[in-house]
Amino acid sequence: MDDDRVRATETSVRMLEGIVELGGEAGITELATHLSVAKSTVYKHLNTLETSGLVAKRGDRYRIGLRTLEFxxxxxxxxxxxxxxxxxxxxxxxxxxxxxxxxxxxxxxxxxxxxxxxxxxxxxxxxxxxxxxxxxxxxxxxxxxxxxxxxxxxxxxxxxxxxxxxxxxxxxxxxxxxxxxxxxxxxxxxxxxxxxxxxxxxxxxxxxxxxxxxxxxxxxxxxxxxxxxxxxxxxxxxxxxxxxxxxxxxxx
Amino acid sequence: MDDDRVRATETSVRMLEGIVELGGEAGITELATHLSVAKSTVYKHLNTLETSGLVAKRGDRYRIGLRTLEFxxxxxxxxxxxxxxxxxxxxxxxxxxxxxxxxxxxxxxxxxxxxxxxxxxxxxxxxxxxxxxxxxxxxxxxxxxxxxxxxxxxxxxxxxxxxxxxxxxxxxxxxxxxxxxxxxxxxxxxxxxxxxxxxxxxxxxxxxxxxxxxxxxxxxxxxxxxxxxxxxxxxxxxxxxxxxxxxxxxxx
DNA sequence: CCGGGCGTTCGCCCCTGGGAAACGCGGTTC
DNA sequence: GAACCGCGTTTCCCAGGGGCGAACGCCCGG
CATH class of the missing domain: 3.30.450.40 (GAF domain)
Structure with a gap:
């Protein structure tokens, strides 16, 4: 009932929300401190989200990806x-x-x-x-x-x-x-x-x-x-x- | 390098893609067979995605949620x-x-x-x-x-x-x-x-x-x-x- | 009244998500 | 030019949880 959820997915969504909260653009360390999670965690999630197109990477900055617009x-x-x-x-x-x-x-x-x-x-x-x-x-x-x-x-x-x-x-x-x-x-x-x-x-x-x-x-x-x-x-x-x-x- | 990704997140994204592939609307069993994963897995992911607003539940059918439009x-x-x-x-x-x-x-x-x-x-x-x-x-x-x-x-x-x-x-x-x-x-x-x-x-x-x-x-x-x-x-x-x-x- | 299909729940095991710390690189400061 | 941040990246490890399969209960049609 309460563990019928996927925490990793929730974390990924929090990354998206975090990027928005940080003005639509964020770096890894910045996002890690904002969300109070480990840098390596942010790194892995953003990597994954980028592969899926849900975030876009430009240099070392991450933004929301256009794939979200498709959905x-x-x-x-x-x-x-x-x-x-x-x-x-x-x-x-x-x-x-x-x-x-x-x-x-x-x-x-x-x-x-x-x-x-x-x-x-x-x-x-x-x-x-x-x-x-x-x-x-x-x-x-x-x-x-x-x-x-x-x-x-x-x-x-x-x-x-x-x-x-x-x-x-x-x-x-x-x-x-x-x-x-x-x-x-x-x-x-x-x-x-x-x-x-x-x-x-x-x-x-x-x-x-x-x-x-x-x-x-x-x-x-x-x-x-x-x-x-x-x-x-x-x-x-x-x-x-x-x-x-x-x-x-x-x-x- | 190759495990710098979050499989659970990838699975969640596949659920979103699956809903689109099934014509924008899907049930749990339907999506499970389409993606070749266990029903219970689909259940947990859709639950999570619904809480986040990324999918919307109407009865027992799931669709893409308007939260995606916000992103x-x-x-x-x-x-x-x-x-x-x-x-x-x-x-x-x-x-x-x-x-x-x-x-x-x-x-x-x-x-x-x-x-x-x-x-x-x-x-x-x-x-x-x-x-x-x-x-x-x-x-x-x-x-x-x-x-x-x-x-x-x-x-x-x-x-x-x-x-x-x-x-x-x-x-x-x-x-x-x-x-x-x-x-x-x-x-x-x-x-x-x-x-x-x-x-x-x-x-x-x-x-x-x-x-x-x-x-x-x-x-x-x-x-x-x-x-x-x-x-x-x-x-x-x-x-x-x-x-x-x-x-x-x-x-x- | 019974059977099949669905969403839901349960319990388990192994995988993997997440943390902490170390690394390497670029830019800045004396 | 050397020392030093601060950043993204990598490594390692461990416990928590993601994923499975089976069992459950409900609803519907026969």
């Missing part, structure tokens, strides 16, 4: 949601000139899976693959709103409700109230809960896939929360979601 | 090339209405790192993260042309010159001749060497990063190889490359 590609598209949603996300960005996003939920985390920038899009890093707490983003809340309460409870138990900004919801009761409101309107709002100065509108996708998904449009509070702009964004979200859902229900 | 994101952007090139790739797609691509070379492989579709773009799967032989794509040949001959030799020694279509270059001398031509014109051509019916023009990027990169535009032979269209594509490639190179040399 990442498979993770993105094992259901058809990514491929179907991608053009619609771009369309949203073009229509609103803001930043449009697609998120999947997995393992009680939200993961940004695709992003498209309109002409006026803010320069924040919603890079592909980044994980976020579900309670702290509009996308995440839109997804949580599709879950039964006990499922939300279990997620909160696992990940907690850490504050990302001072506007983040950190209270369980407040969260459930918010989710109820989202279920009524179909739209999740995020006002500086994730990034100071930024607001976003999000909507979950009801698709045949078992993997929860949502789309959103993000911009500065001043542009996104004013009455007229908000109505436009809402409409854009609805249309994009409808197209995606229609395409996927047809093919299923 | 993939770091692999994409440890130099600034990806972020700088991405908008230019999109611009190329918009201007030509074809499919535009960005490739990095790592570990003697070419890896598609970004793709953008114009309005008439063909529906082929140049999915992010896919690896390709360098000799068999326009992008790869553009990259090889920037290498010294002995470096090309070593790559060919490692990966060979397998035929992807019947037009693929499979002869060493022919390859070096082709590379010489590319060095003269600055542009690599690919006429059905990678996919039947498809042609592409590619150009390498000379940027401060140690990681080789190239951009390309792909389309049906009929649209890409005609005189006028080819000239347009060439110009688009040149402009995009110049902008990328300028932006990166400025920040370096």
């Amino acid at each position: 990442g590609g498979h993770a993105q598209r094992y259901d058809g949601v990514y491929d179907t949603a991608r053009p619609q996300v771009r369309k949203m960005a073009d229509e609103t000139d803001e930043l449009a996003n697609l998120m999947f939920a997995e393992d009680a985390w939200g993961v940004y899976v695709h992003t498209s920038r309109g002409d006026d899009a803010v320069e924040i890093d919603t890079q592909t693959g980044r994980r976020a707490h579900l309670h702290a983003t509009g996308l995440g809340k839109a997804i949580l709103a599709t879950f039964a309460d006990d499922r939300v409870e279990r997620i909160v138990d696992r990940r907690g409700l850490p504050a990302v900004t001072e506007h983040t919801i950190t209270d369980r009761a407040a969260l459930f109230e918010e989710l109820e409101a989202i279920r009524d309107t179909g739209i999740a709002h995020d006002r500086e809960e994730c990034i100071e100065g930024m607001a976003c509108l999000a909507r979950s996708l009801s698709v045949p896939s078992e993997r929860p998904a949502a789309i959103s449009i993000t911009g500065p509070v001043s542009r996104v929360t004013t009455g007229e702009a908000e109505a436009t964004i809402r409409r854009t979200l609805e249309q994009a979601a409808n197209v995606i859902e229609l395409n996927l229900s047809g093919s299923a | 993939g994101g770091h692999a994409q952007r440890y130099d600034g090339v990806y972020d700088t090139a991405r908008p230019q790739v999109r611009k190329m797609a918009d201007e030509t209405d074809e499919l535009a691509n960005l490739m990095f070379a790592e570990d003697a492989w070419g890896v598609y790192v970004h793709t953008s579709r114009g309005d008439d773009a063909v529906e082929i799967d140049t999915q992010t993260g896919r690896r390709a032989h360098l000799h068999a794509t326009g992008l790869g040949k553009a990259i090889l042309a920037t290498f010294a001959d002995d470096r090309v030799e070593r790559i060919v020694d490692r990966r060979g010159l397998p035929a992807v279509t019947e037009h693929t270059i499979t002869d060493r001398a022919a390859l070096f001749e082709e590379l010489e031509a590319i060095r003269d014109t600055g542009i690599a051509h690919d006429r059905e060497e990678c996919i039947e019916g498809m042609a592409c023009l590619a150009r390498s990027l000379s940027v401060p990063s140690e990681r080789p990169a190239a951009i390309s535009i792909t389309g049906p032979v009929s649209r890409v190889t005609t005189g006028e269209a080819e000239a347009t594509i060439r110009r688009t490639l040149e402009q995009a490359a110049n902008v990328i190179e300028l932006n990166l040399s400025g920040s370096a």
Whole structure:
């Protein structure tokens, strides 16, 4: 039950994480002290990971290898949601000139899976693959709103409700109230809960896939929360979601 | 020298590869027979990988987890090339209405790192993260042309010159001749060497990063190889490359 | 009600992952 | 130019654990 795991694999994964924590690049001694393991251990693991392509060696420095991206590609598209949603996300960005996003939920985390920038899009890093707490983003809340309460409870138990900004919801009761409101309107709002100065509108996708998904449009509070702009964004979200859902229900 | 590797890690990676080989989804027994290892071994490894997020479990089926995409994101952007090139790739797609691509070379492989579709773009799967032989794509040949001959030799020694279509270059001398031509014109051509019916023009990027990169535009032979269209594509490639190179040399 | 297939668990043995220390090399300091 | 770091690499050893095969229990279909 507890030894049904492979420690060597866990160590290798910690090496990958360590490289990221050290700024995306590390040497052997550096990584050894960071992880508190022997140099020789790090040496062997990095050797192995390099042969597999999971890390790349340049001189005496190690970085994450592009092979991880190959696996990442498979993770993105094992259901058809990514491929179907991608053009619609771009369309949203073009229509609103803001930043449009697609998120999947997995393992009680939200993961940004695709992003498209309109002409006026803010320069924040919603890079592909980044994980976020579900309670702290509009996308995440839109997804949580599709879950039964006990499922939300279990997620909160696992990940907690850490504050990302001072506007983040950190209270369980407040969260459930918010989710109820989202279920009524179909739209999740995020006002500086994730990034100071930024607001976003999000909507979950009801698709045949078992993997929860949502789309959103993000911009500065001043542009996104004013009455007229908000109505436009809402409409854009609805249309994009409808197209995606229609395409996927047809093919299923 | 030969035991400077961690077999357990190699086994775990084989599990990930196995899942991909089995169509992106597998059960424990299925994977065990596919890899010729004991069921209990597969069980432990998948357990471990799931805890790390590298695989995702749905019922009794395992898939590649989105955590791989997080690492993939770091692999994409440890130099600034990806972020700088991405908008230019999109611009190329918009201007030509074809499919535009960005490739990095790592570990003697070419890896598609970004793709953008114009309005008439063909529906082929140049999915992010896919690896390709360098000799068999326009992008790869553009990259090889920037290498010294002995470096090309070593790559060919490692990966060979397998035929992807019947037009693929499979002869060493022919390859070096082709590379010489590319060095003269600055542009690599690919006429059905990678996919039947498809042609592409590619150009390498000379940027401060140690990681080789190239951009390309792909389309049906009929649209890409005609005189006028080819000239347009060439110009688009040149402009995009110049902008990328300028932006990166400025920040370096 | 029975049989087969699956994921899971158990117990064992030998292998190997992991640590500590020594090595060799390059760059820096007096 | 000699002494000295600090790094990656190598060596050696030992106990812990990776991997196997078999047994278990569950679910499903017949």
